[in-house]
Amino acid sequence: DAGITQSPRHKVTETGTPVTLRCHQTENHRYMYWYRQDPGHGLRLIHYSYGVKDTDKGEVSDGYSVSRSKTEDFLLTLESATSSQTSVYFCAISSHFSLVQVMNTEAFFGQGTRLTVV
């Protein structure tokens, strides 16, 4: 299994509080991603990073911020949690490396963080 650790694995928080989720990788992959999974919506991209201090928004970025100060860590912060942010959050990594004979193009996923906002 790819070395991806998400913490915490479960969290219950109150509306209006800030929450930070951590993703840690040991693969030295360049790209890191945060997704949320909700029934009927599949996985939707929140933010992603293409290098240290290089991040960009995904399709559902409102209310979320990210930071990547080291290659191995990608933090997702809910600035003021709302009930609509109750979800399962997945971190993913990829090297997205392709040459003629080497196609490391897939993403590898962590085990997820179940966040409940009450």
Next chain:
Amino acid sequence: AQSVTQLGSHVSVSEGALVLLRCNYSSSVPPYLFWYVQYPNQGLQLLLKYTSAATLVKGINGFEAEFKKSETSFHLTKPSAHMSDAAEYFCAVSGSSGTYKYIFGTGTRLKVLA
């Protein structure tokens, strides 16, 4: 913009029957395509990937998928379903250059009937 459509949010098959899960993509450039499987309370595991080396791709657990450019499809099949195949399956697309995001379909939950 890239997108993926999975037809059928729930599919039921009998044990031993053919599994067919449908995925259509839209992409302005030749894409990379993937199928992932998710078992309950777990992360996503790669089943197989298309990277233009071959149109018929074989994956783990007896699954395979065929890339058909003319139909913009990448359907997942398995000749004989097993009870252990019950899970949720996601199709995903990623760009071949310049776009390193993975766009997922909404998923298909496969139920295998004894």
